[in-house]
Amino acid sequence: MNKRLVTLLLAAGIAVIFAAGGLQAGTSVEDTLKMETDGYKKRKKGAPKFKLVEFTHKKHIEEYKLNCGECHHDKDGKPLADLKMGDEVKKCGECHNKFKKDKKNKKDIMVHENAMHGNCVECHKEANIKAGDPKGRKGPAPTSCGKCHEKA
Ligand code: HEC
Ligand code: HEC
Ligand code: HEC
Numbered sequence: 001m002n003k004r005l006v007t008l009l010l011a012a013g014i015a016v017i018f019a020a021g022g023l024q025a026g027t028s029v030e031d032t033l034k035m036e037t038d039g040y041k042k043r044k045k046g047a048p049k050f051k052l053v054e055f056t057h058k059k060h061i062e063e064y065k066l067n068c069g070e071c072h073h074d075k076d077g078k079p080l081a082d083l084k085m086g087d088e089v090k091k092c093g094e095c096h097n098k099f100k101k102d103k104k105n106k107k108d109i110m111v112h113e114n115a116m117h118g119n120c121v122e123c124h125k126e127a128n129i130k131a132g133d134p135k136g137r138k139g140p141a142p143t144s145c146g147k148c149h150e151k152a
């Protein structure tokens with residue numbers, strides 16, 4: 001078999017596993033998430049320039065020692081600090097459900113992209129500042145586009 005075919009078969013196998021996982025309630029989570037939202041897929045005007053690489057959910061919790069409430073919160077934005085694995089959790093995009101930027105209100109936090117960047121990038125900046133870079137751009141936590149997104 002050639003390499004491409006092997007890759008395709010592998011991808012199909014993984015897709016089946018993911019589809020089976022989807023039958024369970026939304027209480028489980030992969031160790032690493034490919035964060036491609038519907039908003040991304042539904043984009044009509046031109047293909048997205050960037051594609052998200054991956055988010056190491058498990059590593060963020062275990063190695064970087066983050067509390068669930070640093071990222072997950074309730075409908076009022078109050079941190080879900082007591083969340084446990086197995087509890088029901090909403091996806092960010094169920095509330096941050098605007099998938100297009102509003103030109104008049106560019107920072108609207110209910111826009112999915114702003115919520116994601118607000119959470120991921122802001123914490124990364126703080127982490128890098130703590131690690132010694134005064135501007136928070138350089139350090140172990142990525143803040144530049146290409147480190148999270150690869151060119152599509
Ligand atoms: C650094 C941020 C961060 C931390 C810390 C974090 N999560 Fe998440 N979690 C996310 C993101 C982002 C998603 C993806 C949500 C989406 O797809 O919209 C997610 C998804 C999930 C999902 C899957 C939801 C679904 O329906 O697909 C579960 C369950 C979950 N997290 C539980 C937890 C628990 C329990 C903790 C604490 C032990 C935790 N998370 C800590 C950011 C985090
Ligand atoms: C149940 C609905 C809901 C879910 C699910 C949700 N959010 Fe939010 N989020 C909100 C609301 C409402 C606010 C605005 C709170 C306010 O005005 O203070 C908010 C605010 C925010 C903010 C701004 C916080 C600040 O301090 O300025 C960020 C960043 C954010 N959300 C990211 C996320 C991420 C990332 C996820 C998924 C891991 C997520 N949200 C899931 C409802 C939600
Ligand atoms: C509350 C803080 C916090 C939030 C929120 C957060 N991160 Fe991180 N992230 C970190 C820290 C700290 C590191 C670097 C840890 C180290 O290497 O010392 C990191 C590292 C990373 C890395 C490089 C290493 C790896 O594990 O792959 C990627 C990529 C990354 N984060 C993506 C994301 C994405 C995407 C989100 C939003 C969905 C996110 N992070 C949200 C704290 C955070």
Ligand code: HEC
Nearest residue numbers: 035036037039040048052113116120121142143144145148
């Ligand atoms: C720490 C990781 C991280 C960094 C750094 C980052 N992003 Fe993102 N970005 C995300 C996540 C997570 C999402 C939400 C996932 C999705 O929409 O697929 C997102 C979504 C987006 C989207 C929306 C995709 C869509 O079509 O809905 C665009 C556009 C984007 N980012 C551009 C950028 C640009 C430009 C930069 C640099 C200025 C940047 N990002 C830096 C993590 C990051």
